[in-house]
Amino acid sequence: MDVGLFLHNGSCNPAFLKLDLYCKGLRIDASCELGDDAREIIRNRAGLGSGLEVVIGRDMYTNVPVVEWWVQNSPYWLVKRGQAPRAVPDPVSLGTAKGSGTLREPDPFTRYEIWRENKPFDYAAYDALKPVGKGPWVATLDRANATLVDTVTIPEEPKWYKQRTSSGKLMQRIGCLQGTYLGVYWGPRCQNWGPNGENEYCKFCTEGQNLGSQEEAIKSVADVVETAIAARRESKITFVHVNTGFIDSNDYWGLFEPLYRELKSKTNLLLGLQAPPDADFENYRKFKALGVNNVSLCFEVMDEELFKEIGPGKARRGGLKRYLEAIDFCANEVGFDTVNGEIIAGLEPVESSIAAIDWIVDHGAIPTVCVFRPVLGAAYGKRKPPRVEDMLPVFQHFYKRCMEKGLPIGIAPNVKVSLIMLPEECRGLMPNPDAYPIRRAALWFAAKAFKAVFNARVKV
Ligand code: SF4
Structure with a gap:
């Protein structure tokens, strides 16, 4: 087909x-x-x-x-x-001193x-x-x-976007929905953007321009916890995904520990960590013990030369090898619920994206495959996105490898991601979507069981 x-x-x-x-x-x-x-x-x-x-x-x-x-x-x-929408009389204001107000009836x-x-x-x-x-x-x-x-x-804007935390900050500037989960940036501006790392930022990224303008540059633990609770109550989120950029020390345990401790104890929501490789891999065991469910490491491309060209700061401060070692360690030594290696398809040749998917899957992690988006303001903002004809084989390979390897995809309850093709969504890109019936049935049962456990434990 x-x-x-x-x-x-x-x-x-x-x-x-x-x-x-x-x-x-x-x-x-x-x-x-x-x-x-x-x-x-x-x-x-x-x-x-x-x-x-x-x-x-x-x-x-x-x-x-x-x-x-x-x-x-x-x-x-x-x-x-x-x-x-047409104007209709407002029954609440009729007969009151305000007279006959109107409502907009859609x-x-x-x-x-x-x-x-x-x-x-x-x-x-x-x-x-x-x-x-x-x-x-x-x-x-x-x-x-x-x-x-x-x-x-078109999903409506949730009411909590316009609520304020007890410190007076607009919750929309603390975190936002990206699909059905809450995404939060935590920590200082990625050091690849300065003060000592000017011009070392990744060329597809605008994080250094967003923090402080589009979202709060300084957030407290309480700001994030209150926002997560409001998002859970109204939007039924199950997952809080927290990311950060580089800090000079690479001590991400020190940066995140107070936040995760409070988030877990107050909400028991599923927690995700997306950060550069930690200075001490043993810290990943502490994250796991604290209740972090998912770790994601974004190395973007498998081609070593392109890795250096696209992310000079990333190459200098971490290096491709360090990212791959961290993925391997988290997936095979620590054993989080899931570990993701994130790449951006469209930044390197298709064969190289496919090699990256193979490497991630072969090491027991799940690929996160973004489609390169040349966003306004990024160094690569004047490029064009890739062609769908080139992307199709990448995402077909992605689905096929996840299913063949028996990776736990689509299990977390109500985690629909708007920024990427989820692996289970790629089934619709396959010439034979009915393949792997036993594996799909096993994933369905695992998702039901995981949801029951989550519902029993969640605190909000
Ligand atoms: S590491 Fe690169 S992609 Fe991540 S925030 Fe820093 S500059 Fe942006």
């Missing part, structure tokens, strides 16, 4: 749509009212979450590029259908849809596109020459 945007029955293939949207982005039809209907677009955490949160199908969360210059050529459009049939222009994607025009301008790219779609792809959901 050919893998493409539509299945043989004519319905949308959500996995392919998610992948292709990472590669091409989404233009906005003038009918959309994202200011009212969507979560605010926040560029944070290295910049990957710089897009619009969208749910494809039942629960495939994705963060779609909408503001980058290269999106202006996308064949995909977001369209709002249905009537505009049309119950309002929905968002993704459409695709009928003409083939013009790579020549795309290659000729110049890096100018900033979206969102709003215009009016010519629907007569476009095809409805699928109805999608």
